[in-house]
Amino acid sequence: MSTPIAKTVLSVRDLKVSFASEAGRVDAVRGVNFDLDAGKTLGIVGESGSGKSVTSLAIMGLLDENAKVTGSIQFEGQELLGKSDKQMSMIRGNGMAMVFQDPLTSLTPVFTIGDQLVEALTVHRGLSKAEAWERSLELLRVVGITDPEKRMKSFPHEFSGGMRQRVVIAIAMANNPRLIICDEPTTALDVTIQAQILDLIEKAQTETGAAVIMITHDMGVVARTADDVMVMYAGKPVEHAAAHELFHNTRMPYSIGLLGAIPRVDKAEKEPLIPIKGNPPLLIDLPDACPFASRCPIAIDACVKREPDLAPIADSGDRAHLAACIRADEIDSAGRIGGLPVYPVPEIPASDLTRTPREERPVTLEVRNMVKTFPLMKGSLFKRKVGEVQAVKGISFDVREGETMAIVGESGSGKTTTLLQIMDFEKQEDGDIIIAGTSVNGLDDRKLERTLRRDIQIVFQDPMGALDPRMTVTDIIAEPMRAIGMRKDEVQARVQELMDLVGLNPAHRDRFPGAFSGGQRQRIGIARALSTNPKIVVLDEPVSALDVSIQAGVINLLDELKVKLGLSYLFVAHDLSVIRHIADRVAVMYLGEFVEHGDVDEVFDNPKHPYTQALLSAIPVPDPDVERTRQRVVFDAATMSTRPASA
DSSP states (O other): OOOOOOOEEEEEEEEEEEEEETTEEEEEEEEEEEEEETTOEEEEEOOTTSSHHHHHHHHHTOSOTTEEEEEEEEETTEEOTTOOHHHHHHHBTTTEEEEOSSGGGTSOTTSOHHHHHHHHHHHHHOOOHHHHHHHHHHHHHHTTOSSHHHHTTOOGGGSOHHHHHHHHHHHHHTTOOSEEEEESTTTTSOHHHHHHHHHHHHHHHHHHOOEEEEEOSOHHHHHHHOSEEEEEETTEEEEEEEHHHHHHSOOSHHHHHHHHTSOOTTOOOOOOOOOOOSOOOOSBSOOSSOTTGGGOTTOOGGGGTSOOOOEEOTTOOSSOOEEOOTTGGGBOTTSEETTEESSOOOOOOOOHHHHSOGGGSOEEEEEEEEEEEEEEEEOSSSOEEEEEEEEEEEEEEEEETTOEEEEEOOTTSSHHHHHHHHHTTOOOSSOEEEETTEEGGGOOOHHHHHHHHTTEEEEOSOHHHHSOTTSOHHHHHHHHHHHTTOOHHHHHHHHHHHHHHTTOOGGGTTSOGGGSOHHHHHHHHHHHHHTTOOSEEEEESTTTTSOHHHHHHHHHHHHHHHHHHOOEEEEEOSOHHHHHHHOSEEEEEETTEEEEEEEHHHHHHSOOSHHHHHHHHTSOOSOHHHHTTOOOEEEETTTTEEEETTO
16 A cells, blocks of 8 residues: 655745845845645754744745745745735635744734634634634634633733733634744743643644644754754754754754753753854855854864855765755764764863862851732722732742752742842841841841842843943943942953953953843843852843853853852743753742752652642653653642643
């Protein structure tokens, strides 16, 4: 019996997209080719600016008028380039659907969820309003939204981020599309919500038989979902292969770097991550050379003679494995060339402090029985208290010198409230916060409080939001030192020392934040936090806004600074892979309480609480063999137990 030939849903040939700018023509996409069959998933990965999203927007016909698009995009045999917006609108939402990163950009805030679902069905399928309403209720049930009759009348702002993304997926499924494009659909979500959304996308694909393009920076998501993977860099594919082949036989140095930069939740070894040094090139007047050559650790003179083609690898086996590297055939499946790793593993210096038993090290931060409640108010004119929400419920912990303490949990668990209580020196009625031996309950003198402020500093999630764009780097880093009365000559010398310490060029001290990349801006934030020689640094999601390649460098920097300066970190993040890599101790927070607290390896390898077990099982592992055979469990709050995710 012969195997039926899979139907090609999308065929892209030599796709190029450019934009006019004051600096010249920006070649955002420089020649993309792929075929995608029904029921299959193509994962597209790469750093910000690699051309992933522009490729998807070109396919959907959603680019601005100033974009010049050439090549060929054939959807089920019909050419899409050259179609008018009106013609494309008949295909969008019907034959093709898109799930964006931020669901609020897809949902109109002034219309109810029901209105938007009904519109998607009546415009494309000609259903009556009554039929469309019933189909909408069915779709909301399919995507796991309870009480759909009531929720149909709700507005987008009344839904959580995860629920809004479910609605967007319901709209995408509404007309049984043949192609679903997902552009970073889980980036801003908790790991448990991310796992549910990925389940829904797989369910939508199963029910509709659609082909899926999954655009993401998370290699774990790719390992779970993709049949084929296309790695993009500087607007062009640089490696393209079946998922198993790409993860286990990586041949392009850029792809090897992406995988080496990812912390693994399933590995306890505290080896440094491997950052990709430098930044992607500006896509204006690119020379005819390998665009990755300036960042590549194995580049040779021939790499800058001409840009390499995306060509088959000699021993790629049955399925084509393409790589744009003239040395791809020299690299073995272990990511080595000439017996040595393509990327040398960075060395983090050893510390005598970490060899000292924990109980013998001084305590830098101690929290005793922290409680925080918020009043629930009612009334538009005359407000009255009708109850209260207990955001933090009597938690206690300590952080020792040279130690990283992490707090993890879903949104709303109380992590950020805990940090704010500590940073605000919030006095506790039946507890205390003790920083470097000083109790905040006894702080009555403003001068003493300012002195204590030197010992604890914070690094925020969004580096651009935390830095004043009108101030130079010197002024940003110097501001805390000036506030505590340091002399001008001492401040200038300290700024230069700090920039060198965090890996920034001191010659750039008079530049403004806008002139730096995201990773460099986060380094500025870290330098500012270190300016007063603190004993403890609070880190609130410090790497979640960064590309994985940049993230690795910042994580290595934090590890190195901890050893060099004997710092203590209080670290909050939703990425448990990062926590596994950087933390010494971890507390799992649920509804304002610690449900599990201990040594990071003990908690991750042998979780006791059902909530911890569910969190850990939801983290995608960047290995398709491991990821696709794992048993995921979900937490049942009613019974305080876990059950299989498929149940």
